[in-house]
Amino acid sequence: MGSLIQSVDWLAIAPPTVTAVVALVILVADLFVAEHRKPLLGWIAVAGLLLAGLSLLPLLDGDRSTFCLTGTTAGDACSYTADHFTLVIQLLVLGGALLTALLSIGDIVDSELPAGEFWFLLLSSAAGAALLPASRDLATLVVALEVASLPAFALVGLRRGDSRSSEAALKFFLSSVTATAVTLLGVSFVYAATGTLHLTAIAQGLTDVDPRLAVLAQAGVALTLVGFAFKTAAVPFHFWVPDTYAGAPLPVAAYLSVIGKAVGFTGLILVTVVAFPSYADVWAPAVAVLAALTMTAGNVAALRQRPGRKRSAVRLLAWSSVGQAGYLLVPIAAAGYTDAPSRAIGSTVAYALMYAAVNLGAFAVAALVARTSPDNRITDYRGLYARRPLAALSLGFFLLCLAGLPPGIIGLFAKVTVFSVAVDAGLGWLAVVMALNVVIALFYYLQWTAVLFRGAETEQERQPLRTSRPLTTAIALTAVTGVALSGAPQLVLRFASRALL
Numbered sequence: 001m002g003s004l005i006q007s008v009d010w011l012a013i014a015p016p017t018v019t020a021v022v023a024l025v026i027l028v029a030d031l032f033v034a035e036h037r038k039p040l041l042g043w044i045a046v047a048g049l050l051l052a053g054l055s056l057l058p059l060l061d062g063d064r065s066t067f068c069l070t071g072t073t074a075g076d077a078c079s080y081t082a083d084h085f086t087l088v089i090q091l092l093v094l095g096g097a098l099l100t101a102l103l104s105i106g107d108i109v110d111s112e113l114p115a116g117e118f119w120f121l122l123l124s125s126a127a128g129a130a131l132l133p134a135s136r137d138l139a140t141l142v143v144a145l146e147v148a149s150l151p152a153f154a155l156v157g158l159r160r161g162d163s164r165s166s167e168a169a170l171k172f173f174l175s176s177v178t179a180t181a182v183t184l185l186g187v188s189f190v191y192a193a194t195g196t197l198h199l200t201a202i203a204q205g206l207t208d209v210d211p212r213l214a215v216l217a218q219a220g221v222a223l224t225l226v227g228f229a230f231k232t233a234a235v236p237f238h239f240w241v242p243d244t245y246a247g248a249p250l251p252v253a254a255y256l257s258v259i260g261k262a263v264g265f266t267g268l269i270l271v272t273v274v275a276f277p278s279y280a281d282v283w284a285p286a287v288a289v290l291a292a293l294t295m296t297a298g299n300v301a302a303l304r305q306r307p308g309r310k311r312s313a314v315r316l317l318a319w320s321s322v323g324q325a326g327y328l329l330v331p332i333a334a335a336g337y338t339d340a341p342s343r344a345i346g347s348t349v350a351y352a353l354m355y356a357a358v359n360l361g362a363f364a365v366a367a368l369v370a371r372t373s374p375d376n377r378i379t380d381y382r383g384l385y386a387r388r389p390l391a392a393l394s395l396g397f398f399l400l401c402l403a404g405l406p407p408g409i410i411g412l413f414a415k416v417t418v419f420s421v422a423v424d425a426g427l428g429w430l431a432v433v434m435a436l437n438v439v440i441a442l443f444y445y446l447q448w449t450a451v452l453f454r455g456a457e458t459e460q461e462r463q464p465l466r467t468s469r470p471l472t473t474a475i476a477l478t479a480v481t482g483v484a485l486s487g488a489p490q491l492v493l494r495f496a497s498r499a500l501l
């Protein structure tokens with residue numbers, strides 16, 4: 001039996017710790033900073049996220065584990081592990097949070113959002129999201145999931161006096177609380193069947209479950225997956241997405257579309273591939289069906305969006321994110337049908353990196369247009385090329401990446417990689433469903449792209465767009481990242497495929 005004395009490696013836990021400490025610094029500083037100096041808090045947040053990102057560099061040498069119970073065999077009782085998988089996801093989370101911060105600096109002033117609360121909540125959520133990929137026991141995993149989620153509820157409803165924002169936050173909150181309750185019930189069942197919460201110990205325990213507890217273990221596995229399916233916006237746990245994205249401040253919607261999904265997929269990978277490999281016959285078919293339903297529902301709903309409807313651009317991005325979640329689920333399902341799941345997991349991570357860069361870029365351009373056209377209809381993008389050529393070309397590039405068309409080579413490469421993983425795993429039917437959905441998605445991505453280069457029809461569409469340096473920087477960073485990834489897509493897959501668990 002292991003000792004309760006635990007070792008602590010402060011360098012290993014630096015990324016989430018630095019983020020959390022900066023969040024507390026901002027919360028305290030907000031009490032003493034004068035109102036006209038509140039923008040300074042945003043730059044402190046940006047500096048904190050950069051510092052947290054730099055703290056990843058010393059961890060590149062090798063795997064580090066901490067919060068370990070001493071006296072156990074093979075170090076299986078560690079609650080925190082900073083391996084390559086952890087570092088890749090933490091890079092995605094902290095990079096996404098940094099871009100969200102750049103999007104938010106101007107939006108906070110324009111929307112009159114409370115600066116101190118906003119930055120504290122954003123960094124608190126990012127700290128939880130950075131903790132989650134390193135979690136190696138179910139208790140830490142659930143805590144990290146909630147630390148990432150609870151501040152997000154408040155961020156969605158932070159726009160005071162806006163009934164739409166309050167409604168969005170309420171829907172998000174109620175759906176998430178229900179999913180969390182189901183997940184905790186599943187965790188308790190798994191603990192009752194195996195007697196442990198550590199993921200690797202659970203994997204061993206599930207191979208030799210008492211026959212009287214077999215049904216309990218199966219129910220625990222299924223219920224545990226529900227909460228992570230909700231976070232990934234998988235069907236049928238997706239109904240909160242369009243209303244939440246449309247009601248939230250635009251930078252918050254961007255944050256949820258990328259970091260929220262990263263949290264969900266990371267948790268799903270950890271519980272399926274690390275904790276429940278012996279129950280692949282239970283979760284792999286279920287995830288495959290979820291993937292097919294999710295990509296189909298998301299793309300069909302995006303196809304039905306009316307360009308002249310208020311917030312139609314954000315709603316289309318919301319439904320598009322549901323469709324993209326379906327593609328991300330495909331390699332996770334494939335991992336359950338192969339003896340070497342590392343390539344499948346690498347495909348999901350590579351796709352997530354591509355999606356994070358281009359989707360945040362699309363939201364950045366949407367934030368630019370929203371400064372002049374708050375209703376953010378797709379029709380508001382008419383004449384964008386005449387007003388802001390680089391912004392229009394960037395958005396066109398991002399949409400083509402999401403569609404998987406040249407010159408968005410990284411999007412095409414990511415989709416082909418996911419497709420080949422499904423075929424190699426024997427999931428031919430899922431590959432066919434994915435191919436059909438890619439064709440469906442082409443229509444609405446190309447339709448929006450075409451709008452960018454049409455002539456303006458109204459006076460409002462001819463008005464010059466107001467921009468800001470942070471917003472311009474965010475668009476430039478995402479565009480450069482997308483172009484760089486398209487130039488060497490194989491490096492992305494190689495980098496992601498090292499994320500062995």
